[in-house]
Amino acid sequence: AMCPAGAPAAAATLGSDGGGLLRLQRGASGGDETAAAYATRRALVLAQALQVLAQALRAKVAALLASPSTAKEVCKSWRETGTDVVFLSLISTAGRELAMLEDVAGIVDALQDVNVEISGGFGY
Numbered sequence: 001a002m003c004p005a006g007a008p009a010a011a012a013t014l015g016s017d018g019g020g021l022l023r024l025q026r027g028a029s030g031g032d033e034t035a036a037a038y039a040t041r042r043a044l045v046l047a048q049a050l051q052v053l054a055q056a057l058r059a060k061v062a063a064l065l066a067s068p069s070t071a072k073e074v075c076k077s078w079r080e081t082g083t084d085v086v087f088l089s090l091i092s093t094a095g096r097e098l099a100m101l102e103d104v105a106g107i108v109d110a111l112q113d114v115n116v117e118i119s120g121g122f123g124y
Contacts, residue, residue, distance in 0.1 A: 020102025021045060025113045041103070042110075056085045057116065082115070 019027075024038040060083065064071040077083075 020099035020104075021106025023099075024103040025106060042107070045103045045107045046110070049111060053085055053111070053114070053116070057083075 021038070021042055024034065025042055028035045028038040064074055
């Protein structure tokens with residue numbers, strides 16, 4: 001499923017002068033201020049990435065509901081092996097966007113082993 005979303009942490013919201021998650025993570029041991037900036041940025045970027053993840057899963061479920069004859073088999077497959085969500089970033093790194101690209105790279109790396117469990121009352 002493809003779910004368009006804005007950059008995980010827009011430069012206008014969090015600023016780009018201190019860098020994105022990757023740069024802040026490398027410097028997080030440099031003091032309380034840098035560690036706090038990293039923790040704040042990571043929390044905000046994570047919130048948006050999880051929103052994109054939830055939207056992707058919702059889109060996949062909606063596509064299944066459009067074809068009920070295959071839904072049961074697909075849901076069984078998801079329970080057994082899971083399903084992938086792919087994050088695709090189409091931004092340039094020519095200017096202040098580098099911090100946003102670092103945000104995407106940092107949070108996608110952090111989400112590599114995330115498992116989402118959907119249970120209860122859905123009838124699948």
